[in-house]
Amino acid sequence: MGTFAFLSSCLSDDLPGVGDLVDLTGPSPSFNFDEITTSQFTCDEVLIFANYEIYFQAGSNLAVNGTQYEWSISEIINETEEIPVTDIEYINSQRTVLVASIKALKADVIAIEEDIEELELKLPCETDQVKINAILAKIDALEIALQAANDAITEDIRESIADLENQISNLPAGTVNDQNVIVAFPGPGTYKVALKVTDNNGWSNTIDENITIIEAVPTIPVPEIGEPSFEDNSLPDGTGDGRDSWRVPSNSAWSPTGGGTTVIQINTDTNPVDPPNLPDGRQAAKFPAGGSRVAYQEIEVTPGAEYVLTYHSAFEVTQYADLKVSILKPETSNYAESLLEDNIIASRTDNNIDRVDNIWRQHALSFEAGDNESVIIFVTNSGDESRLDFFEILVKQ
Template identity: 60%
Template sequence: MKKYLFKIKYIVLGTFVSLTACVSDDLANVGDLEDITGPTPFYNVTDVTRSEFDCNDVELWADYDFNFLAGSNLAVNGTDYQWSITPSDGVDLINKNLPILEQLIEAELATVVAIEKEIAKLEFKIPCETDPARVIVLQAQIVDLENQLVIAEEALTDETLENVSNLENQISVLEPATLQDREIIFSFPNPGEYTVGLTVTDNLGKLNYTEKIITVNQAVPTIPVPEISEPSFEDNSLFDGTGDGRDSWKTPSNDAWSPFGAGTTVIQINTDSNPIDAPNLPDGTQAAKFPGGGERVAYQEIEVTPGAEYVLTYFTAFEEDNFGEMKVSILKPSTSTYAEAQLEENIVASRTDSNVGRVDNVFKKHAITFEAGDNESVIIFASNSGVETRLDAFDIVVKE
C-alpha cells in the first residue's frame, strides 16, 4: 500500500512541475497563454432634460437631453467606443464639456445671473396675475432689480471679464461631438422610445455590443409651491410690504367660523422683542397666540395643483397649567362654517397635538401630508382648546 501512495505522490508532483513549466518565461518556445477575454460593454445614462411652461402650463420649449457614459470591464487594454441610435432622425450630438463650460461662466457671473433669474421669475408671473395690486408690486420689483443688474454688471472686474472671455473661447473651439466619444449628450427631438447601442472594441480587435431601450418622457410642468401669506405672522410680510401678521389669517365671517357662534375669531400676536436673548420662536419675532378659551381661529385659503401631494409643516407651543390641544386641518374649499369644518367629509387631512409631555412654551415642529385631489385650493384652519397655545412658521413643499 505504501508503494502505491509513493507512486501517486510523484505523479502529482510531476504534473505540478509540468503545469508550472507551461507559464515559465525561462523555457524555450513557451510563453503566456493568449488573452482571449473580450470586452464587456456597458453604459450609464442620466436624464438632463430641461423645459419651460407658461403660467397656463403651455410648453414654451423643451430640451430632451440625456448624458451617456460608456464603460467596459477592461482596466488595462485600450478601448474604442461606437454608439448607435435608432431612430436617429433629428437626434443631435452635444459635446459633454459644453454644459460644464456654461456653468463655469455662470459661476463667474454669479451675482448678475442671480438677478437675471429673479427678473425672469417676476416677468413669468405677471401675465397670469389677476390682482392689479400685485401686478404693480411685481413691476416695481422688476424695475428695482433692473437697477441692481446695471450696478452688478458695472462692478464686474477685468479679471472676471477675462475669465468669461476665455471660457467663451473654449466653447467656440470645442470639437463637435461624435459617436466615438466615450461620454456624449444625445439631444432627442421628441418624446418616444429610442434604441441606444454601444460597441466596445479592445486593442486586440475583440469587440462586443450592448443596447438599451431609452424612454424619453414628455416634459411636464413643475408643480408650483403654494404661497402661504404671512406664514410666520410677522409684521410687514405681505407681498407689498404691509400687514400686521394676521391679515391673511382672518375668517370670511366671524359668526360663521366662531367655535361659539359669535364674537371675534381674529388671532392674537405674541411678540419676542429680544430673540437674541430669548430665541424661543422658530422664525422671526412674532407668533400667533390662541387664548385658552378656544374662541380664536386661523383661516387661510391657498391655491394647490389638482392631483399633487404636499407636506405642510408648522410649530406649536403650549402653556402647561391645564390639558390643551391644537388642531390644524386642511379643508375642502367648499367648507363655509366652523361646524362644517368638523365634518369628516370636509376634512382633507388634519393633525391634533396636545401639551402632554411638552415643555412650557417650547416650540415643536409638526407635519401634515395631504393630496389635493380635485381641489384647486384648500383651507388651512387652526383652532385650540384648554390652554393658551402658540402657532408659528408655516411652510409647504411639494412631496416628491
C-alpha cells in the first residue's frame, strides 16, 4: 500500500514575502571617466591656459531609490604617501550637455571662430612677409564668412542659445555627492579617486582607482607642403606655376645625370569631367623617361614627432618604370649624398609592374623627425614616364 505525503502552507502578513527580503550584499560601486582637458599655447609654445578636467560617471549594481554617492580625491606623492587635495573644483555635469547643445546650434559660427583664432595665434611667429600677408588675407575672408554665419542664425535659435547660456550661468556647483560630476584638478599628477556608494538600507562599499593627469603639451603642428598638388597660383600669395616649391637649390649639384634642367614637368588634365581624373586639381608632376627630373622641397618638422606622408603615383606601362620618394636629412647637399643611407630618413619606391596606364594609386611613407627641425622631400624616377600628385602629411598620434 502506497504512502502519500500531504504538504500544506500558510500565508501570514507577519512574514516578509520573497521580494521583501533585506539585501545584505551591499552595493558594488563602479565608475567611468572621460578626460575633457583643454589647453592653449602661443605659437612659440608658451602656455596660455590649461583646464585639467575629467568627467566622472558613477554606477552600482543597485537599481533602487535612495542610493547615495560620495567622491573623495587625494594626490599620491609617492608610492606610500597620499595627501588630501583642497583646490579641487566640482562642476555640475549638466554643463557638458548644455555646452554641447550650444555648439550644435551655432556649429558654423564656432568652426569659423576657431579657424580665425588658430591663424591669429600663428601670426606672431611668422617672419615671412608673404606668408604674413596670406594669413591676414585669410583672416579677413574668415571675418566676412563669420559675419554671414552670424547673420544666418534665426531669432528662434538666438533665443535658444541665450536660454542655454542662462542655464549654464545659473547652474549650481557640483558636489562630492553628485552621481555624475566634472572634476577640475589643480594640475598634472597622480590622484587617487575613491567612490563610496551607499544603498537605501545603509549598506555601503568603496572603490578607488589611481588616475594620472598628464601635463598639457602643445599640439604638434602639421608641416606645410608648398604646392602639394602642383597647381598654378597655389602659393600663399596666390602666384606660382605648381613647380616653384619643388625646385632644387642647384641643378648641377642635384641632377641625377650630372647637369641640365632638373625641374619637374607638369601634366594637365584637359578633361576634368570624364575619368580618369587626377587625384586633386587639374595638374600633376611629370617625370619623363630617362630620370633627369627631380622634385625637391625642404619642410619644417617638429623634433621627435612622427609623420605619415601620402601621395599618388601613375605610370606609363610600355616599359619598366619606378618612382622613389625619399625623406632626407636637411644637411644633404647634393644628389650623390641623397643616395647615402646615413642621409636617408625614410624612402619608398613604387613601380609599374601590374599597374594600369594612367590609373592613380595612393601610397604612404612614415618617418620620424628625430633631432631634425626640417627634412627634405626628394623624388626621382627611372625607366618610363612617371607621374606624381597630391601630397598630404599628418602627425602620427
